[in-house]
Amino acid sequence: MTKLSSIEQTQLSKLEKKLRRNVGQAISEYNMIEDGDKVMVCLSGGKDSYALLDILLLLKKSAPINFDIIAVNLDQKQPGFPEHILPEYLTRKGVEFKIVQENTYAIVKEKVEEGKTTCSLCSRLRRAILYKAAKELGATKVALGHHRDDMLETLMLNMFYGGKIKSMPAKLVSDNGEHVVIRPLAFCKESELIQYAALKHFPIIPCNLCGSQPNMQRQNIKQMLNNWHEQFPGRIESMFTAIRNVVPSHLCDNQLFDFKNINSKNGITDNMIDGGDTAFDQEKLSLTELSSPVIERNELQIIEVK
Numbered sequence: 001m002t003k004l005s006s007i008e009q010t011q012l013s014k015l016e017k018k019l020r021r022n023v024g025q026a027i028s029e030y031n032m033i034e035d036g037d038k039v040m041v042c043l044s045g046g047k048d049s050y051a052l053l054d055i056l057l058l059l060k061k062s063a064p065i066n067f068d069i070i071a072v073n074l075d076q077k078q079p080g081f082p083e084h085i086l087p088e089y090l091t092r093k094g095v096e097f098k099i100v101q102e103n104t105y106a107i108v109k110e111k112v113e114e115g116k117t118t119c120s121l122c123s124r125l126r127r128a129i130l131y132k133a134a135k136e137l138g139a140t141k142v143a144l145g146h147h148r149d150d151m152l153e154t155l156m157l158n159m160f161y162g163g164k165i166k167s168m169p170a171k172l173v174s175d176n177g178e179h180v181v182i183r184p185l186a187f188c189k190e191s192e193l194i195q196y197a198a199l200k201h202f203p204i205i206p207c208n209l210c211g212s213q214p215n216m217q218r219q220n221i222k223q224m225l226n227n228w229h230e231q232f233p234g235r236i237e238s239m240f241t242a243i244r245n246v247v248p249s250h251l252c253d254n255q256l257f258d259f260k261n262i263n264s265k266n267g268i269t270d271n272m273i274d275g276g277d278t279a280f281d282q283e284k285l286s287l288t289e290l291s292s293p294v295i296e297r298n299e300l301q302i303i304e305v306k
Contacts, residue, residue, distance in 0.1 A: 040139035045205030047197035048145035
């Protein structure tokens with residue numbers, strides 16, 4: 001590892017503590033890792049999965065429970081893929097690992113028309129292979145490197161193109177019911193992971209299948225969110241808070257909330273549900289203020305939503 005300056009060492013120390021705290025909070029809040037677990041960390045060679053492995057190894061040393069870690073990489077046989085990098089890196093760190101070799105690259109290139117995005121097919125193939133590896137290794141948890149920004153991007157993609165309010169869950173059971181998938185970086189910002197990877201000098205391996213496709217809708221959403229963050233600091237944090245603070249009674253999905261059986265009880269206020277009709281009232285006004293026939297211009301609070 002390249003020697004860091006004293007300033008960089010301080011930056012790394014602070015950032016590492018913050019990431020450890022965020023990962024620890026996510027693990028605790030969603031009960032991601034339990035005593036005796038064998039956690040399979042899916043290592044792609046990108047900044048996020050490197051950081052995930054690094055932080056979990058640090059937490060393993062101080063955690064009040066015992067759990068094992070095994071890193072697994074899927075070599076998809078992309079042309080020019082540097083096969084030596086991950087085995088050498090993991091050997092130096094003393095991490096147990098397995099390299100799975102499957103030529104999914106050829107399948108994707110054969111099945112997907114030139115110019116189309118490859119992510120959907122690639123991710124399905126990769127997921128099936130990794131689940132198979134988890135079963136063979138006896139892993140009880142499968143850890144993925146998705147972070148807070150990935151979750152928000154997925155939310156916006158599903159809203160804009162899928163007609164669903166749906167994101168990436170911090171923890172889920174795989175479709176076949178055999179594996180528990182966890183995302184310990186759920187509370188971590190991508191910008192901090194980028195900085196952490198740079199300070200740690202991880203040997204990043206670029207993805208030539210999906211990461212280099214600039215016309216992907218995910219890239220467009222990422223740019224939109226970045227623009228919002230620059231124009232309106234705090235908006236991204238508020239959005240992430242929102243997906244952890246869902247109010248089904250104030251949406252329109254009758255599968256989540258029993259709208260049909262709502263009825264009045266002669267105006268009794270204890271029948272009010274989740275704040276009643278105060279959908280976005282920032283300040284509660286008194287009945288006197290609400291009934292006043294005159295509102296001075298300088299008392300109006302105008303909120304611009306872009």
